[in-house]
Amino acid sequence: MHNSPIATADQEAHQNPALLHHFATEEQQKDAASLGMWVFLATEIMFFGGMFCAYLVYRYWYFGDFGAGSQSLNVVLGGTNTAVLICSSLTVALAVRAAQLGQQKVIIICLILTMLLGLVFLGIKGVEYHDKFVEHHVPGPGFHFPGHVPGHPDIPINQHHAQIFFSLYFIMTGLHALHMIIGVGLFAFITYNAMRRRYGPDYYTPVEVAGLYWHFVDIIWIYLFPLLYLIDRSK
Amino acid sequence: MSEHVSSLKLYIGIWITLLIGTLVTVLVAGVNLPGPLNAVVALTIATIKATLVVLFFMHVKYAHDKITKVVIVAALFWLAILLALSMADYTTRLWT
Numbered sequence: 515m516h517n518s519p520i521a522t523a524d525q526e527a528h529q530n531p532a533l534l535h536h537f538a539t540e541e542q543q544k545d546a547a548s549l550g551m552w553v554f555l556a557t558e559i560m561f562f563g564g565m566f567c568a569y570l571v572y573r574y575w576y577f578g579d580f581g582a583g584s585q586s587l588n589v590v591l592g593g594t595n596t597a598v599l600i601c602s603s604l605t606v607a608l609a610v611r612a613a614q615l616g617q618q619k620v621i622i623i624c625l626i627l628t629m630l631l632g633l634v635f636l637g638i639k640g641v642e643y644h645d646k647f648v649e650h651h652v653p654g655p656g657f658h659f660p661g662h663v664p665g666h667p668d669i670p671i672n673q674h675h676a677q678i679f680f681s682l683y684f685i686m687t688g689l690h691a692l693h694m695i696i697g698v699g700l701f702a703f704i705t706y707n708a709m710r711r712r713y714g715p716d717y718y719t720p721v722e723v724a725g726l727y728w729h730f731v732d733i734i735w736i737y738l739f740p741l742l743y744l745i746d747r748s749k
Numbered sequence: 750m751s752e753h754v755s756s757l758k759l760y761i762g763i764w765i766t767l768l769i770g771t772l773v774t775v776l777v778a779g780v781n782l783p784g785p786l787n788a789v790v791a792l793t794i795a796t797i798k799a800t801l802v803v804l805f806f807m808h809v810k811y812a813h814d815k816i817t818k819v820v821i822v823a824a825l826f827w828l829a830i831l832l833a834l835s836m837a838d839y840t841t842r843l844w845t
Contacts, residue, residue: 545814552817556824563828570832571839589775596771604764607755607806614754722808729807733799739771740791744778748787 532717576675578663581746583679592743602631613718625705653677753811
């Protein structure tokens with residue numbers, strides 16, 4: 515604020531060039547943007563909540579087949595991806611902090627790291643999907659999932675119920691991955707603006723709001739990982 | 750939402766806690782706990798991790814506007830209705 519040439523030239527008018535005319539203060543503008551993102555995230559909770567609910571209902575109905583499906587997933591890759599996402603959440607938080615402190619280079623470095631980690635996540639997810647295609651675990655005419663229900667060597671896996679598990683697996687992780695792709699796109703745009711020195715202590719709302727979105731996508735994965743990969747692991 | 754600048758130490762601390770939580774949840778998943786305990790433990794750890802992310806990474810702990818918190822609580826309340834009533838239905842259909 516104090517370094518801005520506009521502030522000295524026109525003290526009574528808007529001190530911050532980013533302040534839009536329909537907001538009274540910078541703080542109000544920032545609160546409105548932040549609240550807007552939170553309301554959007556509330557709709558996202560409903561969006562993913564419906565799928566989580568479907569997963570819980572079908573897991574309750576087809577418990578054994580869901581256990582078998584869950585055990586076929588790769589925990590090492592899933593766990594690595596969880597760690598990758600947590601690291602990317604840290605780099606986003608540090609990018610916002612750097613913007614608050616006006617550390618221009620740090621903002622850009624943190625945002626680029628975030629995008630790289632996001633791409634690593636998507637790459638690992640791609641490897642997992644590839645494995646599932648090779649193993650014929652993708653629902654459809656070629657679906658083939660031999661074996662028995664965990665803990666019951668006499669009960670073969672029901673192919674229809676197993677396909678429901680893998681349908682939910684692909685839909686939930688796929689929509690999560692789509693959110694990641696959108697997030698990487700958002701950060702590419704924000705990195706471009708950060709390179710033009712658009713963000714600093716006076717104005718970092720886009721960094722913060724995109725950060726909220728990214729953290730939310732991280733939280734969805736924090737729940738997807740145990741539900742899909744872990745809770746039926748030892749049955 | 751907040752002009753509060755968290756310390757680097759806090760962010761690193763939360764990050765390490767989240768990584769430890771992930772490690773613990775993976776290790777516990779390999780142990781066959783009685784009944785639904787595996788799911789309970791895993792989802793409890795997930796909820797602790799999510800709460801840390803919301804409070805510290807998403808700065809809700811330092812939010813000065815209550816409306817943000819209202820939106821979050823409302824969303825979680827509606828989610829609870831969705832999950833609780835749906836499961837109450839499906840888990841009792843075979844009761845006679």
